[in-house]
Amino acid sequence: MTIDATEAAAAPLPRYAYLGPAGTFTEAALRQVVGPDEAQYLPQTDVGSAIEAVRSGAADRAVVAIESTVEGGVTATLDALAGGEPLVVLREVLVPVQFALAAAPGVRLADVTRVAAHPHAWVQCRRWLARTLPRAVHVPATSNTAPAALVAESLSLAPSDAPRPQLGFDAALVPPAALETYGLTALATDVADNPSAVTRFVVVGHPGEVPAPTGADKTTLVVHLPDNEAGALLAMLEQFAARGVNLSRIESRPIGDALGRYSFSIDAEGHITDERVGEAIMGLHRRCPYVRFLGSYPRADAVAPTVHVGTADADFVAARTWLRELREGRAT
Template sequence: MKVAFLGPEGTFTEEAALAFLKALGKSDEAELVGYSTVTDAIEATTKGEADKAVVPIENSVEGSVNATLDALAFESDLVIEREMVMPIRHALIVSPKADLSKIRAIVSHPQATAQCRRYLAEHFPNVPIEAANSTAEAVARAAEDPTLAAVGTKLAAELYGAIFAEVNIEDYQDNKTRFVLLGREPAAPTGKDKTSLVCFIHKDQPGSLLSILQEFAFRYINLTKIQSRPTKKVLGEYYFFIDLEGHKDDDNVVAALKCLACKLRAVRVLGSYPMS
């Protein structure tokens, strides 16, 4: 079994992929394949180049990973099979030859540097920040260039021969990221499930969102997340991404989805899966 993830080796997503495989008892059966972006990992799995994909979908500090939401809504027929919430601990990582007073740039994935904004502003106030596709890619660059410092993982530092200048530099100590396992095998109900779906309205008009929310409120279905995202067609036109408590096969969820299908242009269930 091939599992695609946001690579290269040493990313938080690789750590999440390993944790998923361990929980499923498939650590010895799987081959992890790193891709340079979330979209690439999802696309490869959609095309059948990998059997599963592990990608980040939400962070407690910076919110949703929009690339994941949009890929699931528009570019893939994969379903969410599992979710996992993991604590995120960032480190400032440099080459063994680095001099912190001569660092010319901080490099990392934009989500990572955003989660360490206060630390970077205090300790490197005039140093520009450069974007990388992943924290591991950033660490690999810093390991080769002593004028760069990376925000990344301890695992990446060990893999690429870099060292820690400082650990636990995240602004919020309860920083967590939610990862999802994508595939083509819908999960059976467990009694403690979550369902993710996207809703497309016919047109923007007063009460459009209310008409969606009423179906869940009437049936006492708790929503754990709701977010609007552009449909990428017309300025000001949005779809709604929703997480709710319950499985798509639960009677109350079935009834809500049936009523929404009559009201909306489209409703698509992205998966029902055990709640982390």
């Protein structure tokens, strides 16, 4: 059966939930995945809402931040994916992160004593802020562009000759793209403590057939330790080490049912169809009470893992063949 152009045009566009409003770094990541003419963009107020939109059926997929070079894992994303209806990571993208200090027209840098910023933005710029605005206090924002949207709204409501409505902040740390989007003035640009800062975003969707391996993949898991005793973490990590699987990220998160109970969010180099990765996951399943597979997907940097001697797919296949022959009395 073929689909003609008319039917294709009538097909509904896929729906992508993301942390909004327009102009966030998450939207920049989303644009790397699919253009605004190819999908419905559904801005959400927070990461949890974006993920729940997929679970509820309000969105087909979500784009959320999962890790940054400055703060490590994004706990809201890690915790949302660790429980609830299973979802999987389908893809990752990388976005360089620097900010602009923005304000309404007429505001001077010397006037700024309150800076609105998402907590992650504040952390990534706090040394710059301490040097440049030592008296400034942090006004938390729900996203990197939420304060910009508030300033734009206040400007639209107030005549040019009228006093501006009080917003609770004087300036905001925003993505550079938000300056034009919301008509704001840049008091400073290239604001960041680490000029090489990058945030990793992932596309999240419902489980299905795992994409084919590319040779440069990641596998993400959530694992609970089998018990709370000396050596329990080592026993879990040995499942990877014994099979030559490198971990690019491992972070502990509280399970939430009792103090001292933690799960581990893990990124392993390789694909679940790789023999070494599959064997490691089977080992975790035998040893640990809870293992959640969160997907195997292409690495954004396309870096292939190092495969050590004895851990290639052919080595595992040959070893299983040899063992079978031993059991059948056909090898010594």
